[in-house]
Each structure stands twice: as C-alpha cells, then as structure tokens.
Amino acid sequence: xxxxxxxxxxxxxxxxxxxxxxxxxxxxxxxxxxxxxxxxxxxxxxxxxxxxxxxxxxxxxxxxxxxxxxxxxxxxxxxxxxxxxxxxxxxxxxxxxxxxxxxxxxxxxxxxxxxxxxxxxxxxxxxxxxxxxxxxxxxxxxxxxxxxxxxxxxxxxxxx
Amino acid sequence: xxxxxxxxxxxxxxxxxxxxxxxxxxxxxxxxxxxxxxxxxxxxxxxxxxxxxxxxxxxxxxxxxxxxxxxxxxxxxxxxxxxxxxxxxxxxxxxxxxxxxxxxxxxxxxxxxxxxxxxxxxxxxxxxxxxxxxxxxxxxxxxxxxxxxxxxxxxxxxxxxxxxxxxxxxxxxxxxxxxxxxxxxxxxxxxxxxxxxxxxxxxxxxxxxxxxxxxxxxxxxxxxxxxxxxxxxxxxxxxxxxxxxxxxxxxxxxxxxxx
Amino acid sequence: xxxxxxxxxxxxxxxxxxxxxxxxxxxxxxxxxxxxxxxxxxxxxxxxxxxxxxxxxxxxxxxxxxxxxxxxxxxxxxxxxxxxxxxxxxxxxxxxxxxxxxxxxx
Numbered sequence: 001x002x003x004x005x006x007x008x009x010x011x012x013x014x015x016x017x018x019x020x021x022x023x024x025x026x027x028x029x030x031x032x033x034x035x036x037x038x039x040x041x042x043x044x045x046x047x048x049x050x051x052x053x054x055x056x057x058x059x060x061x062x063x064x065x066x067x068x069x070x071x072x073x074x075x076x077x078x079x080x081x082x083x084x085x086x087x088x089x090x091x092x093x094x095x096x097x098x099x100x101x102x103x104x105x106x107x108x109x110x111x112x113x114x115x116x117x118x119x120x121x122x123x124x125x126x127x128x129x130x131x132x133x134x135x136x137x138x139x140x141x142x143x144x145x146x147x148x149x150x151x152x153x154x155x156x157x158x159x160x
Numbered sequence: 161x162x163x164x165x166x167x168x169x170x171x172x173x174x175x176x177x178x179x180x181x182x183x184x185x186x187x188x189x190x191x192x193x194x195x196x197x198x199x200x201x202x203x204x205x206x207x208x209x210x211x212x213x214x215x216x217x218x219x220x221x222x223x224x225x226x227x228x229x230x231x232x233x234x235x236x237x238x239x240x241x242x243x244x245x246x247x248x249x250x251x252x253x254x255x256x257x258x259x260x261x262x263x264x265x266x267x268x269x270x271x272x273x274x275x276x277x278x279x280x281x282x283x284x285x286x287x288x289x290x291x292x293x294x295x296x297x298x299x300x301x302x303x304x305x306x307x308x309x310x311x312x313x314x315x316x317x318x319x320x321x322x323x324x325x326x327x328x329x330x331x332x333x334x335x336x337x338x339x340x341x342x343x344x345x346x347x348x349x350x351x352x353x354x355x356x357x358x359x360x361x362x363x364x365x366x367x368x369x370x371x372x373x374x375x376x377x378x379x380x381x382x383x384x385x386x387x388x389x390x391x392x393x394x395x396x397x398x399x400x401x402x403x404x405x406x407x408x409x410x411x412x413x414x415x416x417x418x419x
Numbered sequence: 420x421x422x423x424x425x426x427x428x429x430x431x432x433x434x435x436x437x438x439x440x441x442x443x444x445x446x447x448x449x450x451x452x453x454x455x456x457x458x459x460x461x462x463x464x465x466x467x468x469x470x471x472x473x474x475x476x477x478x479x480x481x482x483x484x485x486x487x488x489x490x491x492x493x494x495x496x497x498x499x500x501x502x503x504x505x506x507x508x509x510x511x512x513x514x515x516x517x518x519x520x521x522x523x524x525x
Contacts, residue, residue, distance in 0.1 A: 064197070064199045066197070067199075068196065068197050068199070068200055068350075068365070068419040069200075069365035069366055069419040071365045071366065071368050071487060071488070072203070072211075072365045072368075072487040072488075073199075073487075074199055074202075074203065096485055099484075099485050100449070100451050100484070101483055101484055101485060103483040103485070104483055104485040104486065105480055105481065105482050105483060105485075105486055106480065106481040107478070107479075107480045107492075107494070108478065108479045108480065108481075109478060109494070110477065110478075112472070112477045112478075112496060112497055112499070113477070113478060113494065113495055113496060113497070114436035114437075114495045114496060114497040115436050115495045117494065117495055118480075118492065118493065118494045119492075119493045119494075120480075120486060120487075120490070120491060120492050120493070121486070121487040121490070121491050122485050122486055122487060123449075123484070123485045123486070123487055124485075151348070151349030151350070152348065152349060153348075153349075153350055153366045153419060208424060208426040208440045208442070209440065209442070209491055209493075211442065211444075211488075211489040211491070213424055213442075214422045214423075214424060214442065214443075214444040214489060215422075215444075217422060217424060218422050218444070368446070368447075368487070368488035368489075369446070369488065369489075
C-alpha cells in the first residue's frame with residue numbers, strides 16, 4: 001500500500017498516520033496543560049525514593065475494593081516497624097495511577113509516633129491502583145499496592 | 161464518561177417508569193443509611209470523622225454570636241440549644257400563621273433573623289445557614305421523626321404528596337417512580353434509596369460539602385430533566401412536608417453522610 | 420474562625436500510644452475543575468499539616484489535590500508529658516489555621 005508521504009516535524013509519515021497524529025494533536029491541545037505533565041506511577045515513586053530499590057512487604061495499604069463515590073475514599077497505611085530511635089519509619093507516601101497528579105500525600109513520622117500508621121481520605125478520579133511507600137530510617141523503601149473500582153453517582157448535579 | 165452514565169441512567173430510568181403509586185409499607189421503611197457501603201456508614205457513625213460535624217461545630221459558634229440591629233444571639237432568646245432545640249427538627253416543617261403556610265427549619269432560622277435579630281437573611285446553601293440548621297437539627301439526633309399534626313398543614317402536605325407522585329421532566333418520572341416503586345434496585349452503580357429526609361442538612365460525598373434537603377430535591381429534578389423549583393419555593397416546602405410524613409418514625413441522623 | 424475538629428484523649432498513661440484525629444473545613448479545590456461559566460476554578464488546597472507536642476513537631480503531612488475536601492488525618496503519638504498538642508494547617512497562600520488540645524499524662 002502506497003501513501004503520499006507528508007512531512008511532519010521533520011519526519012516522514014503516511015497520510016493515515018498523519019491523520020492519527022492530527023487527532024492526537026487536537027486531543028493534546030484540548031487537555032488541561034497540567035494533565036500532560038503527570039508522571040507515571042513508577043516515575044512518581046522513583047522521584048520519592050531517589051531511584052532506590054523498592055521492596056514488597058513491611059507495609060500494608062487498606063483501600064476499599066469498591067468505592068461508592070471517588071470524592072472521599074478512606075485509606076489506611078500500616079508499616080511494620082518498632083518505631084524506635086534506631087529503627088523507625090521516616091515517611092509514608094501515597095501515590096495514585098490515574099488522577100491528574102500522581103502524588104496524594106507524604107506523611108512524616110518518627111520514633112515519637114509510637115506506631116507507623118496513618119489514615120486519611122483521598123480522591124480517586126476513576127478505578128485505579130493506589131500505592132503506599134514507606135521509607136525506613138535505614139534508608140530502605142517498602143511498598144504495598146491496592147486497587148479500587150470507583151462507581152459514579154447515578155444522579156449528578158447540574159452546576160449550570 | 162459522564163455521558164455514558166447518563167445514558168445508562170436514562171435507560172434504567174425508563175425501565176423504572178412502569179409504575180404504580182403504592183408507597184412503602186411501614187415495616188419496610190428504611191433510612192438511606194441502610195443502603196450505603198459499610199465504609200460510608202462508618203464515616204457517618206464516628207463524629208470525629210463525619211465531615212458534617214464541622215458544620216455542626218460552626219453552627220454552635222454562630223448560635224452564640226450576636227447578630228443584626230437587635231444585637232442578639234440565637235442563644236439570647238433560646239438559651240441552651242441542647243435543651244430548647246431538642247425535638248424541633250423532628251417535627252418541622254411547621255405552620256407559620258403570619259404567612260399562612262408552612263415553613264421549614266432553614267426558613268424559620270431566616271425569619272428569626274429578620275424579625276428578632278433584625279439581620280439580613282442568610283443565602284440558601286450558605287455555610288452559615290447550613291451550619292445553624294445542622295446545629296439545630298443535630299439536637300434531635302436519635303429522635304423519631306414526628307411531623308407536626310397541625311390541621312392547617314394538611315392541604316400543603318397533600319400538595320406535597322401530589323408533587324411527589326407527579327411525573328415531570330423530559331424523563332417523565334415522578335419521585336415515586338424511583339423511591340416508592342423501585343427502591344432497593346440500582347440506577348447505574350447506585351442503589352435507589354427510599355428517599356427519607358432523616359439526616360438533613362447532610363454531607364454528600366458527591367457535593368463534597370453539606371447541603372439542604374432543598375438542594376437534594378432540586379438535584380433530583382435536574383436528574384429527571386425538569387426545571388427545578390427555586391430555593392425557598394413553596395412547592396419545595398410542601399414536598400418536605402410530605403417527605404417527613406412519609407418518613408414518620410425513622411430517626412433523625414443529622415448530620416448524615418450520603419454518597 | 421477556624422472550623423476544625425481534633426480528637427486527642429484528655430488523659431493517657433506515660434508511654435501509651437494514643438490515636439489522634441484531625442479534620443478541618445476546607446474545599447481542597449484541585450485546580451482541575453471548571454465552573455458553570457467555563458472558567459477554571461483556581462487551585463486552593465491545604466498544602467501542609469503539622470502537629471506539635473509541647474512545641475516540638477512530632478508529625479506532619481504534605482498534601483496534594485488528591486486529598487479529599489475537608490481533609491481528615493489520623494495518626495498516633497506516644498504520650499510523654501502533660502502538655503498542649505497543636506495542629507496547623509497551611510494553605511496555598513501560606514495562611515495558617517490552628518487548633519489545639521490538652522493532654523494530661525500520668
């Protein structure tokens with residue numbers, strides 16, 4: 001199959017591909033600027049850990065599997081740690097997969113916390129994966145992931 | 161995405177449209193609380209995590225605050241709300257002789273502001289009005305809804321029932337089409353509750369704030385593609401009258417939490 | 420008038436781990452929503468939450484728009500001495516709101 005080549009951004013693309021590029025371009029233009037800047041889940045975690053290896057375990061993320069309304073989803077994170085001066089959780093960070101921004105919250109704990117546990121309520125724009133990462137005082141990182149199905153309300157309010 | 165859900169809602173609603181106006185048997189009467197997930201129930205049950213309590217707290221502060229040209233606080237006349245306001249929300253709306261028609265709790269607060277405090281009326285859905293209403297209604301938490309028996313209310317309550325059963329909007333649905341005849345079934349992902357106003361003003365997760373029963377009623381009207389009555393419209397108060405009669409015996413939950 | 424609800428046990432034994440809950444009225448406007456007239460609703464969130472115990476910071480959190488409106492945070496602390504536990508919420512504009520509670524440790 002032969003297509004007339006068109007020059008786009010210095011590269012040669014077929015007409016069909018050009019059409020695709022065009023549509024993507026329109027979509028890109030219509031998206032809010034900041035949405036484009038969203039790092040992936042893994043990128044967000046990497047920027048928190050500074051690229052350090054993240055191990056599975058020692059931390060548990062509780063997230064309801066089925067969510068009635070994504071505007072307020074209760075989550076709890078518990079990490080296994082004696083929470084002593086020598087061995088404690090420094091930070092617990094929570095990330096999401098599909099919201100406009102990957103970060104949810106970063107909690108700063110220490111030996112005076114007594115236990116490594118935090119809970120809060122978060123927004124989930126749609127069904128997705130949520131990850132909790134705990135940074136220990138020895139510099140190691142541990143994570144737990146969970147996913148939730150978010151249903152949308154049947155009767156949404158017309159703001160106009 | 162929303163458009164898809166709306167489509168689903170429309171088709172579900174069409175199925176719901178085959179109706180009779182039987183109402184709900186007394187033994188089957190259930191608060192919207194019972195239809196929620198355990199997580200949302202827990203949110204309401206713990207006062208330290210129920211966001212509606214933030215408005216109750218604000219209401220408690222406003223109750224003590226002198227207002228208007230009369231420079232008098234609610235507490236100046238009504239003293240300790242936990243005593244004087246206990247049970248009030250359970251019997252509202254009440255008949256107001258001066259206007260010759262029923263008035264709801266928020267309306268009463270505003271008329272008190274105008275007449276006793278000589279202050280400006282608080283705007284519908286303003287935090288201050290919701291807070292005061294929530295604070296007053298909270299004093300009746302746990303008490304059964306016992307609508308006022310004033311015979312002068314009867315024609316307005318009848319009008320409320322008529323409105324509840326009247327098909328409206330482009331979807332040609334009445335309140336009863338869903339909440340009398342199809343409660344417990346699903347509309348999209350949501351369970352259709354029986355629509356008992358047990359916990360207003362309440363914190364709705366969809367709103368991310370506290371709202372009044374009138375806001376909820378207007379929401380439903382928009383949902384069936386009808387032109388909603390304005391805040392404070394007599395029709396909305398008449399509907400409130402019918403709804404409280406319909407919910408008779410259920411316990412006041414203010415501030416409730418709903419999805 | 421800060422609208423905040425904080426839950427700190429009134430009394431605790433020394434060394435006991437106590438649960439703390441803190442919630443404040445705030446829209447946590449994400450900056451991604453559009454108003455009915457089509458304009459963007461500007462971002463307005465609580466960016467930082469901190470808890471001090473007798474003046475020393477013992478817990479804090481950096482919050483992002485994915486935290487729900489009227490943010491709620493629960494965590495634990497070791498009861499050490501009788502004193503004041505103070506909470507500070509700071510928004511995008513740098514405005515801080517505070518609440519506090521006393522704890523008696525025996």
